[in-house]
Amino acid sequence: MQTTIYCPDITCGSCTKVIKRSLEKYPHVESIAFGKDSITVVHAQELPSEDLLRTIHERGFRADFEPFTRKTFRERFRDFRENKEKYSVEYSMIQYSIITFFLLMAIEAVTYLALYRSQPGFLERYGIWALYLNLAIVSIGAAIWHFKSYRGEVSTMVGMMIGMTFGMQSGFLIGVIFGATNGMFTGTMIAMLSATLIGWYNGKCCGIMGILEGMMAGTMGGIMGAMTGVMLFADHILLFMPFFMIITLFVVWGLSYMLYEEFVEDNPKVKVQPTAFTTFFSYCFLAAVIFFTIMIYGPTSGLAVG
Amino acid sequence: MELTVKGMHCNSCKIIITEALEDLGAKNVKVSVDEKKQIGRVAFENLDQAQAVIAIKNEGYAVI
Structure with a gap:
């Protein structure tokens, strides 16, 4: 199973390290991959998705399940x-x-x-x-x-x-x-x-x-x-x-x-x-x-x- | 106890160093960063300086 979270504030290796360490604390997480503005979490069982967002927010990053695009x-x-x-x-x-x-x-x-x-x-x-x-x-x-x-x-x-x-x-x-x-x-x-x-x-x-x-x-x-x-x-x-x-x-x-x-x-x-x-x-x-x-x-x- | 750390450039660096020191038992950890110069000041209590320096270096930063 995988969950994709969009996070436009990842600017450097330190940001990925902080987020990775926070998400690795959840059980059943198998891997975490970082894209340009996204994080893909592969997990063996269902994860509390709102908690994932809250964890990332608490670290000071914007995060959502929808891409952050500028509105017209x-x-x-x-x-x-x-x-x-x-x-x-x-x-x-x-x-x-x-x-x-x-x-x-x-x-x-x-x-x-x-x-x-x-x-x-x-x-x-x-x-x-x-x-x-x-x-x-x-x-x-x-x-x-x-x-x-x-x-x-x-x-x-x-x-x-x-x-x-x-x-x-x-x-x-x-x-x-x-x-x-x-x-x-x-x-x-x-x-x-x-x-x-x-x-x-x-x-x-x-x-x-x-x-x-x-x-x-x-x-x-x-x-x-x-x-x-x-x-x-x-x-x-x-x-x-x-x-x-x-x-x-x-x-x-x-x-x-x-x-x-x-x-x-x-x-x-x-x-x-x-x-x-x-x-x-x-x-x-x-x-x-x-x-x-x-x-x-x-x-x-x-x-x-x- | 206060250390000057090179290579810090964002809020995530503050989090990494704060947690690295707190995991070793440091108290009252305060970190400030000059993002332009990429230098941070790290103040803490209750931890041996040598241990703090090793912890910070293990995270990929240099202590000046």
Whole structure:
């Protein structure tokens, strides 16, 4: 009789040694052979198959009786719709984002009516930028919340990707918005500083390489974003913004998708520890207060909105 | 007691060395690995250093 177990995390002779020694403890095991991503156990009598998987999991390896293949997007979406329990963190992320976005818009609407309605042209100047800034804050905040909901060892490659994506996309988003509303100096400073911090905070998961990648990307994204906002201000920026927002936010959401596939799914070592909605909202609200204060009262230069 | 071990590069190496020492009666075995340098630090109690070195070498690693 034989049982085949698929195990994609076997990277070296030490891995095969650990797994072999663990499986040899089972009675009636006659031989254990290792393929590229699989283990074939030949045994004289029936073996408790779920126990075999658990034994391998306890050693820190993913293991299953089905091959580990990357799902297509359609398969992933179907899996997402049919298995709400499996994707509970992701469903929470979506709910928190939607609620926070509309809460922020509502708070800002009330603030406008209370404090700024009498200022001529205020809504025309800042209205659309408030929408874009809220989208940026909530999207980046949700992506950070999603990543930090999972605790585990991140490989250097994945960690660098995390740092780079967070740094670059945060810099682009904040830079373009503040470049348009406040000009080159404020746009560059705000975007570069905040994106470098975001890149560092998320890139540190894998050590100095992730930190450097995150900070470099934050610096570059912040400066380039501000430049884009300033240069396009007199050249159809309002037409440019929807395309820019869709592409940039797609990358941010894509990062969460990648994290789930590369880091979370079938990883027995990952711990799930999401923070509460109140924490998520508080940070987004604080970010909104700081950014909007700078947008309205911060220095402006050139052709900016402010 | 602490030893520096060469040739360790992953979590499986940690498991192998931990179990090799625990099988000889070592207590409080703690192993850390620098995967890039492929060097590990192994701390343990209740086991003679010479025995520990032999056990680690038998597993295919070098003690520096």
